[in-house]
Amino acid sequence: MTGKDRSLTSLLNDSHIRGIFFQILLALGLVFLGSWLVDNTLTNLSNQGKTLGFDFLTRTAGFQIIPTLGTWMFDYEVGKSNYIDVYLIGIVNTFVVAFLGIFAATILGFTVGIMRLSDNLVFKGFATAFIEVLRNIPLLLQLFFWYFAVLRAMPGKREKLELIPGVAGVNITGLYLPAPVAGDGFIYSFIALLVAIGLTLAVRRYAVKRQAETGQILPMFWIGLGIITILPLL
Secondary structure (H helix, E strand, O other): OOHHHHHHHHHHHOHHHHHHHHHHHHHHHHHHHHHHHHHHHHHHHHHOOOOOOOHHHHOEOOOOOOOOHHHHHOOOOOOOOEHHHHHHHHHHHHHHHHHHHHHHHHHHHHHHHHHHOOOOHHHHHHHHHHHHHHHOOOHHHHHHHHHHHHHOOOOOOOOOEEEEOOOEEEEOOEEEOOOOOOOOOHHHHHHHHHHHHHHHHHHHHHHHHHHHHHOOOOOHHHHHHHHHHHHHHO
8 A cells, every 4th residue: 555545544534534524515515405496496486477586675565554653654555655664664563562561561560569568468469379370371372372362252353342332442453442632622621731730749749748747648649630630621
């Protein structure tokens, strides 16, 4: 055996060299497979009169979208707006849902935590049951429950479950509430609301001062609720 043959044999017996060789073969095989898949896909799309790319984003979107913050920001109109607008609306709606979800989860978690620390047995028992039941249930299972057991059980688009007859209702598309309409006297009601809020803050300041001086506690919740509710209605 010549020196050249011995050198070739040592290379073949080297596990490191063999590993590199097989990795190169695998990479070439993946490149060949990928190129074949791309060529086959382009050929089939061409036979069907279709193209591959992002040209569709400039096409007109011919479907309706439920009015949201995104549709208002981008002034979405069926037959005029394109798919880029739809994509941007989806991004805005995602941020809105994420913000509302984080805010609601924070308020709910804080409230349930305070209830569990309460001396009231009803509040404490409810919070404990809520935490112990939901904490160990996977979030995906909870989503399935709310979707199939609650949302899918709602009436269809042409029907409505009346929560408050003639005022509020709900179906599979969402919650329906009356929209506020600013009438002739709206400005006076708005000013009265601002005055009521200012008066409530003043009464609260007085209540804090009185409590510090005499130890007597005023029912500020009911007083503030009464002022803010009744004054704008006068």
